[in-house]
Amino acid sequence: MYWTEMKKIIIVVIGALLNAIAMNLFLIPANVYASGFAGLAQLLSSLFSLFTPFTISTGILLFILNVPATILAWKKVGKSFTLYSFLSVFLMSFFMEVIPVIKVSPDILLNAVFGGVIGAIGVGITLRYGASTGGMDIIAMVLSRMKDRPVGIYLFILNAAIVITAGYVYGWEKALYTLVALYAATKVVDAIHTKHNKLTALIITKKSDEMKAAIHSKLVRGITILPAKGAFTNENKEMLMIVITRYELYDLERIIKEVDPRAFTNIVETAGVFGLFRKE
Missing domain, CATH: 3.30.70.120 (Alpha-Beta Plaits)
Known part of the structure; x- marks a missing residue:
């Protein structure tokens, strides 16, 4: 039992690290956005930098956005699932603060594909071992426990808002590359874990x-x-x-x-x- 839990923690750490690498080395430098709460945090960070005198990092915003979701999961889902989800979010936020934001490649398509794939590997292996990366995963779990409602529509609305806002602020080419990253991420998660809820x-x-x-x-x-x-x-x-x-x-x-x-x-x-x- 102890080895099983330790292996689960190791997987959560690796998954959080891969997500942070995808964000800081590929997606954020290219202004290509991730899916779900990570993409929302990324977008809010960009908007803060553009339209306010304040600068808030994506990692900090990701952690803040997940706090109410974590409280909801604690009440509605269960302690074990919530603790591992919170650990994943905390570690991802921590790694994003530690790893510098560096543009690995000037090619935006390579950034979109590799950012989407690397992040999806992190999400996929975390799901495969019974944990989650927080955000929309928590909302999906809460909805599945309360009522049989498809979470896909909520994720679609959130991602659509991210893509449209990114297109309006940075140009529609950025929005199209964001769609490429989302598509690559979806396919990889489906291959590693399962696409069916x-x-x-x-x-x-x-x-x-x-x-x-x-x-x-x-x-x-x-x-x-x-x-x-x-x-x-x-x-x-x-x-x-x-x-x-x-x-x-x-x-x-x-x-x-x-x-x-x-x-x-x-x-x-x-x-x-x-x-x-x-x-x-």
Whole structure:
């Protein structure tokens, strides 16, 4: 357990470092914007420098923007998820303050692509190990726990506002390169983790009671149990079907390995869910 948590912390550190490198060495020098709260912080920092006598770094603004999101997650999601998310945001803000803003390449397209890809690797590996990078991830988790609302529309509105403002202030060419960075980032996160917010897990095991109890102790999700029989061995087993969010996949994998390492699990991408799907 201690090694698992330590590995998770190491992944969060690496993810935060990669995000900070993407921002300070590629995106910020080229005035190309990231997705979500990072892009919003980047845009606000630029606007402060242009239209006010004050200068506030992107790292500080990113931390400030995530404070209310973290408080919301603490109340609505859970302490473990919130702590790792806050650690990720704090480390990313810290690394952004430590790493100097340097233009690695004068080519804006290279900055957009490499900034988007490197940042997405950081986000993808963080999600893969059951943590988050804060911001829109926290909002997505809160919405999935409260009501089954697609977070994509909120992320689209926020990113659209960032792109339009960047185009108005710096020229529409910058806005188009921002779209390139967002597209590259989305594809990389999808490849590393999963693009679907909902997943269906089909778990075939001979320890269904223990598995059910372990899942319910960690995840507040409904489980459907179906009889199953091995075609080759003729052994009687049971299949547990559970729909989860992508943020809960890491915890579910851990539970299955701990309860029944020999269990066969099939993770299916879920296009939609009808009926009750919430925590409360």
